[in-house]
Amino acid sequence: MKNIAIIGAGLSGLVAARQLEHTANVTIFEKSKGVGGRIATRRSGPYSFDHGAQFFTPKTKLFKDFLQPFILEGHVKRWDGNFAEIINRAITLKRKWDDSPPHYVGAPSMNSFAKQVSVGVNIRHNILIKSVVRKDGLWQLSDSNEKLLGEYDWVIVSTPPYQALQLLPQFSSLGSELVTRKMQSCFSLMLGFSGDLSLPFDAALPLGEDISWVSVNSSKPDRGQAYCLLIHSTNDWADRHFNDDHNVVLEHLIEESSNILDRDLKSAAHKTLHGWRFANIVRQEGKDYFLDATHNLALCGDWYIKGRVEAAFTSGYKVGQAIETILSD
Ligand SMILES: Cc1cc2nc3c(=O)[nH]c(=O)nc-3n(C[C@H](O)[C@H](O)[C@H](O)COP(=O)(O)OP(=O)(O)OC[C@H]3O[C@@H](n4cnc5c(N)ncnc54)[C@H](O)[C@@H]3O)c2cc1C
Structure with missing residues (x-):
């Protein structure tokens, strides 16, 4: 061979x-x-954060067939989260994810799916x-x-x-x-709390801000009780600030997220930042x-x-x- x-x-x-x-x-x-790789999970004490890929929505038969055994064995589960879109700091759209299309995550973490593969x-x-x-x-x-x-x-x-x-x-x-293939950067902000923030969604897409994604990571299946938020910067903002002092980046993203979510996120018991130099790429031909x-x-x-x-x-x-x-x- x-x-x-x-x-x-x-x-x-x-x-x-x-x-x-x-x-x-x-x-x-x-x-x-x-x-x-970028299907990644970081743990700290009771907190667990999928700080790379958030979920996947399989479209092709090839990928659906590949996932089937992992779904049957419980290594991949549906995340029927409450989703919101936020414009000018107000929720403009709300819907619960369902069959169209189903949103899947690794269980009990995104990374455990990769481990099974x-x-x-x-x-x-x-x-x-x-x-x-x-x-x-x-x-x-x-x-x-x-x-x-x-x-x-x-x-x-x-x-x-x-x-x-x-x-x-x-x-x-x-x-x-x-x-010619240009990948963009992204910052992942990981915040762990001692109590529930009672946000009106499990995942949200803020538009027109320096952050582009907020998820209550602990709302995904099998994540445990500790309340965790995972926040992503936009790719453009990360490209412009990738070499900045990471403490300054962390503080900026916390302040921006606090304003958007109308919660004091500085009070988090756990705060960490990860910078992905090569996070994402737009559709290629x-x-x-x-x-x-x-x-x-x-x-x-x-x-x-x-x-x-x-x-x-x-x-x-x-x-x-x-x-x-x-x-x-
Ligand atoms: C912040 C973020 C959010 C995302 N959100 C989503 C999402 O919600 N949904 C979705 O579908 N996708 C999402 N993605 C994209 C998804 O994670 C990637 O498309 C996918 O994981 C890429 O897999 P890959 O095998 O192509 O590359 P990678 O996962 O990057 O794997 C490359 C591997 O090569 C290793 N490596 C690199 N150089 C060397 C070397 N010299 N020697 C040895 N090893 C090396 C690395 O350590 C890594 O393990 C997200 C990605 C990021 C970063």
Whole structure:
């Protein structure tokens, strides 16, 4: 069997690995200690925050079929939240999420869904791949200490494009593939409270503000009792302020959110901020992945389609399927 290295254990890398598991020896290299990438959860004491992806609304049959076993086993559940739209600090629309379309989350956390997807996948954690070099018809991977991590017939890079560019700066068949895809940033503000804030919604979309999303994370299924708010800045505001002092960013987002929600959020018992440098990308045209069958190189990730969980799934699934077909011929 051929040896395949995948860089990144986000959903796209995990799904590509699962697709190829019967055709090749697959190893994923992941820089962090966990899996899931931007499908992420952070815990602190009684508080739990899904500080990356919030939910997913499956549209394609492919993704719906993939999710079915996870739904049946209770690792993915519906979040029938009360949703609101806020304009000029007033609620202008309210509706309860239902079948059209159902909103799904990982249970008991977004990240636990990614963990379930990773079951049976061979992953080497805490390894930051620094170099990917093609030599004598094989790919050589090295880490930050220049330690050689083996030779592979194929390599699939499933990182965001900027990080892929660091790994493959000279690779000519890629052309402008990596430089034209611009990902935007986002700040995630995590606030934990000792009591209920009695907000009139579980999730809200404030329009025309520096924040674009507020959710009562504890209203998602199986999250426990501690009251948690998760707030996202807009991508544009995060792009402009990404290098600002993060304490200043945190204070600004708390003040802005307090005004919008008409609650004193400074009183939170727990306050943290996470900055996502490569959070999101607008809808893209063209292929769902990159594949160079001459050099056995592939790239996948949400950024080939749109900044969505389903896009990451689709890209990883299709690149895995394409390589599977080549290897089976
Ligand atoms: C704040 C935020 C909110 C979001 N909200 C939603 C939402 O509500 N609904 C929705 O559908 N989507 C949402 N998304 C988007 C969704 O999270 C992504 O589309 C999806 O998770 C991307 O998966 P991926 O596999 O393409 O990339 P990633 O999840 O980014 O995976 C890439 C992996 O590569 C690893 N890596 C990078 N460089 C290296 C290296 N050199 N060596 C080793 N490992 C490396 C990273 O650690 C990471 O694990 C949100 C994203 C963010 C950030």
